[in-house]
Amino acid sequence: MSAATGHKRDYSLTGPERLRAMEKGLASAQWYTSPIPRKRLKELMQRRNGPAIRDTLIWFALLIGTGVLAFYSWGTWWSIPAFFIYGILYASPGDSRWHECGHGTAFKTPWMNEVIYQIASFMVLRPATPWRWSHTRHHTDTFIVGLDPEIAQPRPPVWRIILMEFLHLYGGPKDIKRMILHCFGIVDKEQRTYLPESEFRKTFWESRVYVLIFLSVIGLCLYAGSILPAMFIVLPSFYGVSLMLTFGLVQHLGLHEDVLDHRLNTRTIYMNPVFRFLYWNMNYHIEHHMFPMVPYHALPKLHEELKPDFPKPNRSVWETVKEVMIALIRQGKDPSYTIQRVLPATAQPYKYRPTSEEREVTDTMGRAL
């Protein structure tokens, strides 16, 4: 139940909240951006192939290395930690590579972004094209109820779904069902709110390729009389997602909904170098949302530039998990509960809503009238 309305809010993309957000001028709105000299921003936006090629080679080498260990440990107790590490290395970088390559900022060369995007999309079981558009909408309407398809949890939270997601048992089957529908040329109602028709054909063919791979893996398992082949491909997208989910849950949960300032609805978290490698610096999440053209390797430098305008970052993943869990428990009783972030004295004030001027000059799609 929301304190503001007295009703439980509808987080679907096809419900009444969508219209409400548009009427309030929250759709495709003008967001706050921190001041940064154009020259410096231009330097930080520069694309490079080197860091992403290096990181991709390390990632694949780690996957092959742990994969070999896992293969030889199969049938022993050692296979549990071996596959656990393999699964983490499969899904967590799968998610962050999907993300960065989807933005087209990881590599300088466009086809390299596209190749890794397609591979990583399969690894995290997301139909590549619809998810590209879903993420676009997430950036346009970050945490605006009724418009953002990527709000991780409603208020009050649904604990059953959070628990299921530690093995990807909620989102995974949902996306697989969508892939099967895509194979037959069907796009569901929710996806139609962000996926343009011009992208349908591509969506259908991508899903057909995914389903063909699933069938091949099932065939291989039947032939081998073992689930071992699936332990290396497809199943890690379920058993390996715990860290990826943790990273995902701490991005926005517990913070403000329906505001136009990423400092209010997004977290920047300091992480150790291993997590930063796996997550490709997406722990600098406010920075990324505010300036999505800055590649992952330049985000730490962007953070240094913007620090005086940002609330204090969380100091670790563990500290953030505790903060989010406490917030979710409190939202279970009081859905209006929101974590308040304090700005330093050097910062510009928060922007909560569109100014009357901004509301007047845009239509519901945010286009100038």
Next chain:
Amino acid sequence: MLLEGWIYVCEADAIDEEDVIRFDSGSRSFAIYRSEDNDYYATDGFCTHEKVHLAEGLVMGDIIECPKHNGRFNYKTGQAKKTPACEHLTTYPVQVTDDGKVYIQID
């Protein structure tokens, strides 16, 4: 010298090499580019995907990348090159006079 039918934008060196600036005229907004070969180009100022000023984006060779969702256009032809930018941009003729002033023709 004021060229007939052309609108003055800025001094030529007010735009950095391989960069873009925003130029507003009346209720309209344009993006004016200087390429790495020191040629000048003009397009609509707003991305065709959503209302965002392209002049806040990044010029890379012939490409302007939108600051909001990283959609890309060829600013010389206006062609959309990367989703979510799908519709092309309108381009406008640009002239640089001998005394180093940039003009565009918008109608």
